[in-house]
Amino acid sequence: MTRNLEVSLYIFVLASFIGYQVITRVPGLLHTPLMSLTNALSAISLVGSLILAGAREGSMTTMLGSVAVFASMTNVVSGFLITDRMLKMFRRREAPKKPGVTPQ
Amino acid sequence: MTRNLEVSLYIFVLASFIGYQVITRVPGLLHTPLMSLTNALSAISLVGSLILAGAREGSMTTMLGSVAVFASMTNVVSGFLITDRMLKMFRRREAPKKPGVTPQ
Amino acid sequence: MIAAISGRDAAITLIYLLAAACFILALKWLSHPTTARRGVLAGEIGMGAALVATLFNARIVEFQWIAIALVLGSALGVPLGLLVPMTAVPQRTALSHAFGALAAGLVGTAEFYLNKPDIEKTTMVALGLEVVLGFLTFTGSLMAAGKLQGIVRDRPWVYKGQNLVNLAILGSALVMVGLLVADPSRTVFFPIIILGSLVFGVMLVIRIGGADMPTVISLLNSYAGLSAAMMGFVLNNKLLIIAGALDGSSGLLLSIIMCRAMNRSFANVLFGGFGAEEARAGEVEQRPVRSVGPEETAMILDASRLVIVVPGYGMAAAQAQHKVRELSDLLMRRGIQVKFAIHPVAGRMPGHMNVLLAEANVPYDQLFDLDAVNPEFPLAEVVLVVGANDVVNPAARTDTASPIYGMPILDVDKAQSVIVVKRSMRSGFAGIDNELFYLEKTQMLFGDAKSILGEVVDELSRMPAKEGVSR
Amino acid sequence: MIAAISGRDAAITLIYLLAAACFILALKWLSHPTTARRGVLAGEIGMGAALVATLFNARIVEFQWIAIALVLGSALGVPLGLLVPMTAVPQRTALSHAFGALAAGLVGTAEFYLNKPDIEKTTMVALGLEVVLGFLTFTGSLMAAGKLQGIVRDRPWVYKGQNLVNLAILGSALVMVGLLVADPSRTVFFPIIILGSLVFGVMLVIRIGGADMPTVISLLNSYAGLSAAMMGFVLNNKLLIIAGALDGSSGLLLSIIMCRAMNRSFANVLFGGFGAEEARAGEVEQRPVRSVGPEETAMILDASRLVIVVPGYGMAAAQAQHKVRELSDLLMRRGIQVKFAIHPVAGRMPGHMNVLLAEANVPYDQLFDLDAVNPEFPLAEVVLVVGANDVVNPAARTDTASPIYGMPILDVDKAQSVIVVKRSMRSGFAGIDNELFYLEKTQMLFGDAKSILGEVVDELSRMPAKEGVSR
Numbered sequence A, B: 001m002t003r004n005l006e007v008s009l010y011i012f013v014l015a016s017f018i019g020y021q022v023i024t025r026v027p028g029l030l031h032t033p034l035m036s037l038t039n040a041l042s043a044i045s046l047v048g049s050l051i052l053a054g055a056r057e058g059s060m061t062t063m064l065g066s067v068a069v070f071a072s073m074t075n076v077v078s079g080f081l082i083t084d085r086m087l088k089m090f091r092r093r094e095a096p097k098k099p100g101v102t103p104q
Numbered sequence C, D: 001m002i003a004a005i006s007g008r009d010a011a012i013t014l015i016y017l018l019a020a021a022c023f024i025l026a027l028k029w030l031s032h033p034t035t036a037r038r039g040v041l042a043g044e045i046g047m048g049a050a051l052v053a054t055l056f057n058a059r060i061v062e063f064q065w066i067a068i069a070l071v072l073g074s075a076l077g078v079p080l081g082l083l084v085p086m087t088a089v090p091q092r093t094a095l096s097h098a099f100g101a102l103a104a105g106l107v108g109t110a111e112f113y114l115n116k117p118d119i120e121k122t123t124m125v126a127l128g129l130e131v132v133l134g135f136l137t138f139t140g141s142l143m144a145a146g147k148l149q150g151i152v153r154d155r156p157w158v159y160k161g162q163n164l165v166n167l168a169i170l171g172s173a174l175v176m177v178g179l180l181v182a183d184p185s186r187t188v189f190f191p192i193i194i195l196g197s198l199v200f201g202v203m204l205v206i207r208i209g210g211a212d213m214p215t216v217i218s219l220l221n222s223y224a225g226l227s228a229a230m231m232g233f234v235l236n237n238k239l240l241i242i243a244g245a246l247d248g249s250s251g252l253l254l255s256i257i258m259c260r261a262m263n264r265s266f267a268n269v270l271f272g273g274f275g276a277e278e279a280r281a282g283e284v285e286q287r288p289v290r291s292v293g294p295e296e297t298a299m300i301l302d303a304s305r306l307v308i309v310v311p312g313y314g315m316a317a318a319q320a321q322h323k324v325r326e327l328s329d330l331l332m333r334r335g336i337q338v339k340f341a342i343h344p345v346a347g348r349m350p351g352h353m354n355v356l357l358a359e360a361n362v363p364y365d366q367l368f369d370l371d372a373v374n375p376e377f378p379l380a381e382v383v384l385v386v387g388a389n390d391v392v393n394p395a396a397r398t399d400t401a402s403p404i405y406g407m408p409i410l411d412v413d414k415a416q417s418v419i420v421v422k423r424s425m426r427s428g429f430a431g432i433d434n435e436l437f438y439l440e441k442t443q444m445l446f447g448d449a450k451s452i453l454g455e456v457v458d459e460l461s462r463m464p465a466k467e468g469v470s471r
């Protein structure tokens, strides 16, 4: 066992607790946006792949890294965009009083 | 800045988040027990003082350490005891139907 | 162990910490519609900061590949984010899990070949998990997306001893990880591990019916998160661990919520071949039902004070949400109170109905969940069931033999009268008959939800406005 | 940086992690009375495990002092835990903050003298904060305890330019910490820092009235937690950091809750000298009020259907909670509904009333908080105010000049009739007159809460039972 592992374990346990706490507070109303948002967030694996793609440590590493960057970046962009698109649609009572209002 | 500091900062931030999350969920009903419990928990500084008290690194260290151990241990014992004592008293409707029941 | 780090690394570290905080806040703010978009913003800020900071990492020496990958990724991301219709959200989600997991798997692979043969044992464990989870989630999610999109055939592919075969595949992959932990120089195993995981992903999902996909997708979601967290263990990057853990727990919780609401176990979802039943029980023996036309429906609705609308998968399938909105607006302007009853697993993914109705611009304070609305049904003169079936099936309360027994349902049968919009007497996802349709108080409005409700709307709008009506 | 650690240290580390998890669960389970005691158990398990594990630390070579300290600590802890009456809980809490903070301060001191002169800058910052926070919390909490116990005179000690002096003391202590960070060999500063902190603690609290102590105590609580966390930074012990952070946030949140409920700012609490006003406005000019006797009170109560009891500090001061319980039981057995309205800052600490009533065995589902009960007052024939004053003072709604203006109160004045139990017309903690007492519908039942309510109970029990009463 290494210090790094020790640290990682602590971080993981604490973060999982937080995840449990905050996510149980998300109402069913927003479960679909929740899915797409957490999705975008976990695309942070970007930081791992960026280093590989730029580290000039053999063409294979560069290639794998670049593909990974591509995949993650796709998730980042699409994830945030679609989440925001969904959330924009959620409205309070006011709006639909005048019907025919198209979702902005 | 050292790796240790980096780690400590992460732990501190995450733990504070958790603290905020769980404690905002404690109902006013239990705020007094909450005080005494967190109190007992923070007496975990015991682990720090134990090492000093036992490390045979000069009589001053030993002395300071021992006093610290004494102080923390007092909090541990009294904190848990009184919290449990309070919580034992909280009852659902059933109990007081037959009046004169003395708190166990 | 005072290991000092350079000013630049310190800065990067702190930015990562800030990013982690942003991510947590993002999810925290998602707890209410009014703050949700702020949450997205927080997430974007964190992501942007982390990305930029990483580019300053000393190990990065050449940027052209990074630039290309980022551009291409964005180029694909924008359409995926902006053009995908709301009804295709489940597929899109599955697809992005596939991408995320692929990234994790590839990074793991690269790390292995960079650091072999001297990889510290615990690191190797994490790396192995990262790769296995990554690649099985990759193919699994692709399959799921394919099934939902109808590219892969939806019908579950089941044969005897299937579970054994699958477990064997997964098992051997894990065993080889173990061997690599013992001696990382046995590099030959690595490709086999990858292959095994890829195959297992396919096998896992191929046996599951399309309707169960949402649960599986959430499960895969938590795998993807876990795999990202493992990547964090390998690179000891705390931000990765945190984000991974958040993603993982969200996936896990959602799948648990779904299973609960369906009153089923993970095992049942993964190995039950539930979808198969769906296929089998497709047709049900005919029994007399009262059917009704659009015009009469319009009159019944117009005659009542409180109407509760219960949307289900059928509304999604028919894209009828806009018609439903029009209808409810019409009724409300005619002084009739309209409420929407949303079952947690109505539709095909968590929150499915909420998103569709929001898209159709129905205010969310008009939507009520199970517990809130169930006491109201007895007060409703009419309940309009739009393409919902299982979630309003009384068998869940009464018939212990039924596959959905114990699943909490909307007590539509307690209402004063019920109108059910569906195309036929065919059963829903659970593939079982629904007593509700045969009740005295129930009338069937047969037809495609969108078109038939369109007719109801026309009828209503043709009716003369009532006097002295105000909301 | 692969820094491998021995098997023993690894074990200790994992046990610490487990302890941390236990602590978090402990607070989580405190979110409901039915799980709360499990929470205490979790906390004890975590603490026990951590303690034992630490004894295996390689640095520990001699155990006699540890043994002695542990024994003495327990010897003092048991009576403090078991014999302290519920009404003295505030003092006890203050005292234990003092102990905890002292421990942190001493450890910090020892660490400094062990590692000087080569102490890494950031470590020195943490160490400095630990020591300053530790020692100022030590004396501050002792003062607070003393005031609440009546050992130190309660009346705030205020003089001109006091804040300046205090800030100067604190400031200089912090400056010297800065100097030590720059060059840890300047050890001469260290004792001065300690002294400054000790003095500042006294100065901070000496100017605050006893009634404000609870807020101050919570604030000191968060300091103590922070100081423990800093100790964790110094020893880089993650368990310490976590526990400290939990303690710190709880203290901070509680003090915020109190300030909100009193509609006051920290600054006002710490520098406002609120207690002083209390002293000044002790006596209020006499105006006519309707007073009532125990017998009539008994009859009025017996004649009503819903009685709401509003307990306040007076109930605690009089130890009247058991009499109140008896009264409510009598009434309920006579078919009268009894509810308790608990204001968040009724009494002298958060949850004060809840604990006292629980001690008197009142079921907690009979207690209702502000938001839950306020709509009910108009329905109550009688509201019985037992030693509450500020928390039922309508001035908080109406009189912008009042010091409690804006503080959310229990709308007792909206009830059909009110009976107020107190000894005199003297004002409460805020030291202001209370319009409620002069209303048409209000009657004063003068006397010590315990004895006078005792008489009411006797009257009631002497009354003939009503016919056909059932709960």
Ligand SMILES: NC(=O)c1ccc[n+]([C@@H]2O[C@H](COP(=O)([O-])OP(=O)(O)OC[C@H]3O[C@@H](n4cnc5c(N)ncnc54)[C@H](OP(=O)(O)O)[C@@H]3O)[C@@H](O)[C@H]2O)c1
Pocket: C211, C212, C213, C214, C215, C258, C262, C311, C312, C313, C314, C315, C317, C318, C344, C345, C346, C347, C348, C349, C350, C351, C352, C386, C387, C388, C389, C390, C391, C392, C421, C422, C423, C424, C425, C426, C427, C428, C429, C430, C447, C448, C449, C450
């Ligand atoms: N929401 C989730 O997260 C989730 C996840 C996994 C599984 N599930 C399962 O999915 C089911 C959801 O229940 P549900 O009541 O919403 O849907 P359902 O039980 O699947 O029933 C949908 C009904 O809609 C009708 N329909 C289909 N297309 C239509 C159209 N174009 N126009 C009108 N009607 C149409 C179908 O009848 P016709 O064919 O006769 O028209 C069908 O009976 C539950 O069993 C749940 O367990 C949900």
Ligand SMILES: NC(=O)c1ccc[n+]([C@@H]2O[C@H](COP(=O)([O-])OP(=O)(O)OC[C@H]3O[C@@H](n4cnc5c(N)ncnc54)[C@H](OP(=O)(O)O)[C@@H]3O)[C@@H](O)[C@H]2O)c1
Pocket: D211, D212, D213, D214, D215, D258, D262, D311, D312, D313, D314, D315, D317, D318, D344, D345, D346, D347, D348, D349, D350, D351, D352, D386, D387, D388, D389, D390, D391, D392, D421, D422, D423, D424, D425, D426, D427, D428, D429, D430, D447, D448, D449, D450
């Ligand atoms: N709970 C907290 O956490 C907290 C913290 C800080 C400050 N505070 C402050 O404390 C106050 C609490 O309000 P409160 O209404 O509960 O209490 P209060 O406003 O302090 O009034 C208590 C009343 O009880 C009466 N009383 C005292 N001893 C009595 C006895 N033996 N028998 C009968 N009556 C007796 C007193 O009148 P007589 O002298 O005429 O009997 C006094 O008017 C608020 O102003 C709050 O801001 C609370």
